[in-house]
Amino acid sequence: MTEFSQLGLSPTTLQAVADTGYTTATPIQEQAIPVALAGRDVLGIAQTGTGKTAAFTLPLVDRLSTGRARARMPRAIVLAPTRELADQVAESFAKYAKGTKLSWVLLIGGVSMGDQVAALNKGVDVLIATPGRLLDLFERGKMLLTGVEIMVVDEADRMLDMGFIPDIERIFKLTPPRRQTLFFSATMPPEITRLTTAFLKDPTRIEASRPAMTADTITQYIVRIPTSDPKAKRTALRALVERADVKNGIVFCNRKSEVDIVAKSLQKHGFDAAAIHGDLDQSHRMKTLADFRAGNLKILVASDVAARGLDIPDVSHVFNYDVSHHADDYVHRIGRTGRAGKLGQAFMIVTPADDKSLDKVLKLIKKDPEELVLDGIDFAAIKDGPRRDDKRSGERGRSRSRTSSTPTPSAEPVDIAPVTAAPSSEEAAAPRSRSRRKARPEAPVEVAAPVAAAVQADAAVEPVETAHAARPDRADREPHLLQSDRRGDRKADKSDTQRQGVRGFGDDIPAFLRRPVVIRA
Incomplete structure (x- = not known):
């Protein structure tokens, strides 16, 4: 393994690394740090626990050591999928940048936004953020991304799993096209490959180990x-x-x-x-x-x-x-x-x-x-009892079943008006009302007088069919609505038990049907 002193890092950064107790670089660090120091894009693929954080943090500190931060205009962005991972990156940056004058701010949800805005107003070199909080502050006009020189995406495959890819694409488009991008992921699914093709410029692909390989330890x-x-x-x-x-x-x-x-x-x-x-x-x-x-x-x-x-x-x-x-x-x-x-x-x-x-x-x-x-x-012999939410849902289900259930056979029967004449073929085809209220004799349905007068006055107009005239055909279209009336122990022929239901609006004709209808040719 190569020592950090051979990777081209500055003496200040090497001293910070030595203070942490590390002397030799891991394979991903050994290959990524020299390329990143040269200002080229990096596509790093390595399994978890191989030191990817230091692979982008150390060159980031070195490249930003010269320059000056401006208010609301960060010079570098590090995107992480979770708050915990972003906080861990911030801790690493604090360790490796302690010998410099670089400033940084952690932008994550669940904490006060006021402190984050105050830090941005003073001017910071590095934003370490989750995508959601960064875009939230940008949309509030608290920062500009036109001064970003280096863009880092950590755990890109996890970003994909959490649905952050649209946010990542938007952030990329808000930053200048002439920037350096360091892109790290443990795996490379097709969506991540598409993202790297769109936003990385001739990246150096570094694959320290086979993706998704478990450690032998x-x-x-x-x-x-x-x-x-x-x-x-x-x-x-x-x-x-x-x-x-x-x-x-x-x-x-x-x-x-x-x-x-x-x-x-x-x-x-x-x-x-x-x-x-x-x-x-x-x-x-x-x-x-x-x-x-x-x-x-x-x-x-x-x-x-x-x-x-x-x-x-x-x-x-x-x-x-x-x-x-x-x-x-x-x-x-x-x-x-x-x-x-x-x-x-x-x-x-x-x-x-x-x-x-x-x-x-x-x-x-x-x-x-x-x-x-x-x-x-x-x-x-082990059996788990029903959970609390299961009990509640069961009670709700039983409550609904009690309220919507039909009356028991012992309930008082509903009287039905007697029919003195056998129904005609047209009446037999009409659906029977399923209402449990006492049926009323049906009055003949007539077209309102103003409507009839208006139709007769215009000889060029074809006859108008009202909604009432169309209703008798419903039984022909929906024969399954025909039901036989069988209540209690009473059994009779189908022809005797079928009842004529209410057709149309009955006695309750809506007012809009009583208005004159004028149809122009």
Whole structure:
């Protein structure tokens, strides 16, 4: 491996690197830093945990060391998909730029916008931001992007998963075309390839390792359970945590709601655990993450917000409570352990419903993890009770069924006006009203007198068919509306029991039909 002193960095930056304890560069740093220092575009592809953050932070500090920041006009932008990753980049920038006069500001949601605006007004060299907050401040007129010299996109594939690609494209178009772009991603799906083709100019492609490859320092296990019951999965998770020598571990779930449930379950059974996901307050997320890094928290239950790019040292175990929907996410999840050459263990709980997702993961990593059997647990006897929301939905469903149900057979029958004459063929074809009110004898429907007079006055006008005249044909169009009248134990011939329903508007002719109609040829 190459030492940092051979990469062309300035003495000030080399001293900052030495203060962090690093002496040799990783493969992605060794190849990307000289190209970035030369001012060329970089397309970096490397698995998580290979030092991509330093690969763009160090040349960024060196290239911006000369120059002056102007109010509301940043000189460089670093885009990150999550608040936690943006905060981590800001920490790295603070370490490597401490010997310079460079200024920076962290633009993320969930915190006060006033402090961020005040920093922009003073003038900053580097914006470290999530796409949403950056565009929000731009639309409010708090900054201009015409002075951007360097553009950095970190974890681009995660941006794609989170739906940020349209925002990234817009930000690119707001910056000057003559800029340097450093683009880093762990994988290269087709959409990311299209983005790099559109906005990077003759980039140097640096691929430090095969995309989506898991580190050899991680021992992977599969734990199969015979049921998908949530209580059984939580039981299996607790058994794994108890049997493994967990110094500190991360439990990954697919859904945010499941993160809270699993964290509360671990806390209830005496484990030191806390939840972190995108719906929590930003200050709470930052404090939880800080406690975990400092060793004050043993188990972090997280959604995929913590799967990408977060540099948490000495994570001994990773537990996949759910098999990830996307195979790439599995690689990033277990990449939280076994970093910087240290050993780690990763466990994945698999239920019968996870077969398709598991096949995708195994096909991607091209490895067969060791299967681990949990003895002493009777999964068949474990049954989770209905959740609170399930109970509420059930009660709502029962309430609706009670209010909309038909009367029971014991209910008082509805009287129907007797029919003294057999219905004509036209009347028999008319649909019977399904109203439960007492039927009224139907009055003949007539066209309003003003309408008839207007029609007769204009000899050139063809006869006008009103809505009432069209109604008798409805039964011909919808024969399924014919019903036989059978109530209680009364049974009669169909010809005797069919009743003539109300046709047209009955006695209630709307006022607009009584107005004169004048049709001009």
